[in-house]
Amino acid sequence: MATRFDVAVIGAGVFGAWTAWHLARRGQRVLLADAYGPGNARASSAGESRIIRMGYGADELYTRWAVMSLAQWKEFFAAAGERLFHETGVLWLAGKDDSRVRHAAEVLARCGVAFEELSRAELQKRYPQIGLDGIAKGLLEPHSGVLMARRAVAAVAEDALRCGVEYRMAQIAEPQGKEGIAAVKTQAGERIEAEQFVFACGAWLGKLFPDILGARIFPSRQEVFFFGVPAGDTRFAPPALPTWLFQEDEIYGMPDLESRGLKIAVDRHGERVDPDTQSRMASAEGAEEARRFVAQRFPALRDAPIVETRVCQYENTWNGDFLIDRHPEMKNVWFVGGGSGHGFKHGPTVGAYVAARILDGTDGEKRFSLASKETVQKRAVF
Numbered sequence: 244m245a246t247r248f249d250v251a252v253i254g255a256g257v258f259g260a261w262t263a264w265h266l267a268r269r270g271q272r273v274l275l276a277d278a279y280g281p282g283n284a285r286a287s288s289a290g291e292s293r294i295i296r297m298g299y300g301a302d303e304l305y306t307r308w309a310v311m312s313l314a315q316w317k318e319f320f321a322a323a324g325e326r327l328f329h330e331t332g333v334l335w336l337a338g339k340d341d342s343r344v345r346h347a348a349e350v351l352a353r354c355g356v357a358f359e360e361l362s363r364a365e366l367q368k369r370y371p372q373i374g375l376d377g378i379a380k381g382l383l384e385p386h387s388g389v390l391m392a393r394r395a396v397a398a399v400a401e402d403a404l405r406c407g408v409e410y411r412m413a414q415i416a417e418p419q420g421k422e423g424i425a426a427v428k429t430q431a432g433e434r435i436e437a438e439q440f441v442f443a444c445g446a447w448l449g450k451l452f453p454d455i456l457g458a459r460i461f462p463s464r465q466e467v468f469f470f471g472v473p474a475g476d477t478r479f480a481p482p483a484l485p486t487w488l489f490q491e492d493e494i495y496g497m498p499d500l501e502s503r504g505l506k507i508a509v510d511r512h513g514e515r516v517d518p519d520t521q522s523r524m525a526s527a528e529g530a531e532e533a534r535r536f537v538a539q540r541f542p543a544l545r546d547a548p549i550v551e552t553r554v555c556q557y558e559n560t561w562n563g564d565f566l567i568d569r570h571p572e573m574k575n576v577w578f579v580g581g582g583s584g585h586g587f588k589h590g591p592t593v594g595a596y597v598a599a600r601i602l603d604g605t606d607g608e609k610r611f612s613l614a615s616k617e618t619v620q621k622r623a624v625f
């Protein structure tokens with residue numbers, strides 16, 4: 244007889260892997276399924292690296308979630324014997340409008356997060372390798388940094404399997420039912436029975452549930468570039484250079500980590516894409532923009548070669564708040580997604596939150612509800 248699981252988690256990106264992990268730790272019989280594999284090359288979670296920073300401007304909810312998540316990532320890596328978090332520090336840079344950095348300082352102080360405010364003169368002295376035109380001040384989170392994303396997701400999924408989770412490489416079809424469902428089907432026709440079903444399908448949520456989510460998840464193409472640093476030059480690696488964000492440029496980056504080169508990524512939303520079929524080749528225009536930016540902000544790397552590129556997609560909700568809620572009709576079907584370009588760091592807390600909603604019946608955060616999801620984009624969470 245086929246196994247009946249307590250929970251089937253569909254999608255083994257950072258949200259699904261951590262959800263399966265938490266459910267298993269709480270004694271549930273869990274199936275984890277993914278169409279292409281945990282942290283596969285098409286998934287949003289599959290990048291080389293992702294920032295974990297505590298600052299969210301005036302938005303205290305995500306600051307508190309980031310604080311909880313960083314503690315759990317560190318605990319997890321320590322237990323697993325993996326070095327997949329780099330404490331590079333995260334430097335916020337502010338230009339004319341410094342409101343975001345000011346608000347972040349207030350929230351970080353309230354949440355007990357260590358930070359340092361830096362004047363332009365201090366920035367110049369500490370980071371002579373950064374071109375500071377238009378930058379007035381900075382805020383450094385010394386204990387934040389970078390998660391090695393793809394490998395971190397693979398490690399969480401592997402540990403979930405050690406905790407008893409069963410893994411299936413399978414594409415799950417859109418479930419059909421009225422008030423609830425007893426099973427889902429793989430594209431190959433296999434039936435998977437469970438009490439609860441969590442769809443943590445990233446940018447695919449809109450494809451899988453076109454009527455409900457087709458107009459509520461906005462997948463956008465995002466390109467990432469790594470610039471090779473000069474031989475023997477340590478100015479662009481930690482501890483000399485932290486991870487940095489400058490919202491006015493809509494570009495952020497990371498120091499040379501594990502010798503991949505200086506990472507440059509544009510945070511502005513790119514064109515709408517299909518996560519199954521979009522090309523993973525970076526565009527000439529994207530490369531040109533990244534080069535111009537490097538020449539301005541890191542003049543010593545003006546002629547540096549691009550040594551690697553990545554193309555990925557954000558799975559945006561209208562304003563950037565996550566989507567974590569039940570299906571409106573099928574009460575044992577859950578949507579977990581809408582990471583919106585900032586979700587990776589929160590994986591551990593998302594997983595614990597989903598487990599608590601399913602097992603303890605805890606109330607849902609209104610900002611994550613399906614009802615709050617509009618169909619026209621107006622980004623508010625950065």
Ligand SMILES: Cc1cc2nc3c(=O)[nH]c(=O)nc-3n(C[C@H](O)[C@H](O)[C@H](O)COP(=O)(O)OP(=O)(O)OC[C@H]3O[C@@H](n4cnc5c(N)ncnc54)[C@H](O)[C@@H]3O)c2cc1C
Nearest residue numbers: 254256257258278287288294415445555582585586587588
């Ligand atoms: C370029 C880039 C930079 C980013 N930078 C940061 C950052 O610095 N910090 C940060 O915190 N976040 C960042 N993010 C956002 C973060 O990476 C995502 O929000 C997060 O990884 C989303 O995880 P997920 O599990 O929801 O989705 P995914 O990782 O996309 O996982 C979804 C999974 O579902 C599977 N799936 C889909 N449909 C099916 C189906 N029918 N059956 C079975 N499996 C299915 C897919 O194969 C996939 O593995 C960035 C994202 C990008 C693209």
